Amino acid sequence: MDDVSRHPVSQQLFDRARVVSPGGVNSPVRAFRAVGGSPIFMASGSGAWLTDVDGGRYVDLVGSWGPMLLGHAHPEVLSAVNEAVARGTSFGTPSEPEVLLAEEIVERTPADLVRLVSSGTEATMSAIRLARGFTARDKIVKFAGCYHGHVDALLAEAGSGVVTLGIPGTPGVPAHVTADTIVLPFNDRAAVEAAFATYGEEIACLITEAAPGNMGVVPPAPGFNGFLAEISARHGALFISDEVMTGFRVSRSGQWGVDGAVEGWRPDLVTFGKVMGGGFPAAAFGGRVDVMELLAPVGPVYQAGTLSGNPIATTAGLATLRLATPDVYARLDETSAQLQQLVGEALTAAGVKHVVQNASAESFSNMFSVFWGVDAPVTDFAGAQAQEAWRYRPFFHAMLDSGVYLPPSAFECWFLSAAHDEEALSRIAEALPGAAQAAAAATPDEWI
Ligand SMILES: *Cc1c(COP(=O)(O)O)cnc(C)c1O
Secondary structure (H helix, E strand, C coil): CCHHHHCHHHHHHHHHHHHHCHHHCCCHHHHCCCCCCCCCCEEEEEECEEEECCCCEEEECCHHHCCCCCCECCHHHHHHHHHHHHCCCCCCCCCHHHHHHHHHHHHHCCCCEEEEECCHHHHHHHHHHHHHHHHCCCEEEEECCCCCCCCHHHCEECCCCCCEECEECCCCCCHHHHCCEEEECCCCHHHHHHHHHHHHHHEEEEEEECCCCCCCCCCCCCCHHHHHHHHHHHCCCEEEEECCCCECCCECCCCCCCHHHHHCCCCCEEEECHHHHCCCCCEEEEECHHHHCCECCCCCECCCCCCCCCHHHHHHHHHHHHHCCHHHHHHHHHHHHHHHHHHHHHHHHCCCCEEEEECCCCCCCCCEEEEECCCCCCCCHHHHHCCCHHHHHHHHHHHHHCCEECCCCCCCCECCCCCCCHHHHHHHHHHHHHHHHHHHHCCCCCCC
């Protein structure tokens, strides 16, 4: 593939970036390692579309990895931000926009109190510290394939056997840091029961993605989240629902689906990010008053941030949440249903085995991904890893060449926005048949 001739300005920037940054990127997935080739540098975005530095236009199905629920450069978000910028960009004091955003979150979500931070990683890291402080216990339970940011203790891989203590998933994390992390297979009740039977008195918290979207989209089995809440409570552990990706993306309530309401569970702590920052660095963790009031300055658990509650980021987040009306979600769901169908039809027509999977096992969710070369729904990380991810490489590049920007990894969610309209969908529909053929013709040892 000749990226230099097709994207000369992108290639020049990437060459310069690699001189000054490791791998030329500030977050690894952006480097295109999983799909081959060189990353495309984007210059601007508007609605459903991105324009690259060489003038190419793409329908964007990454949405900045989730935040851009309303599409790029939404005029009302931009004008709110511009007005806020004119008043100054950071004060290091309390300011009104952060109160308004916190009020909006508390009103919509199960959180009684929230603390604002700048990234999802900070939110989960702080929630875990708080859970350990509250329970005076050290162990935490997480699921293989769930991503909660790059928190040391959460970058653990499962050892062998069903209930094992985690081993570091990356160099640089000391073994003693993940020694208190228990990694279990997702959707596996027996494994959770065994972990609590063995370590119940020592477990501070169980953290899960409300609906995992970081191993591809794998919905919790019906009742699974309720089960997790119940077994955690029974053993005096806190249940942390990580809604950094799902929060305000799958529903207005900030909560994944209606599962909580239907099944009667509430997380003790919940984390948000992505959509609630409206494209700026803002995230939050929140929950029960008695737990949250253990945080400094009220309580002894320390947590802080120079730019936490930043007036620009909170203004963008608030504008985004206010504009995300029930109509917006209805539209998003409809567009997503159409896209899921288009993708499924194109892959079937080309004879590519696949499962298009969304974030709800029982109803419909706009958050979805495609698993390649599988016959049955994927329920855990082992299943996700067993897919024919290599089929995605030629598919991805064929779509890119036809003006559709997909996530540069088979293990990522496809993100739509409320700005995706007929024009965007028809660009995708035109690109799909050729890309599906390329996926059908792919071989595992092929590299681009
Ligand atoms: C993206 C994500 C995070 C990490 O958020 P960052 O802002 O990238 O640090 C944590 N949890 C989940 C579920 C996520 O999708």
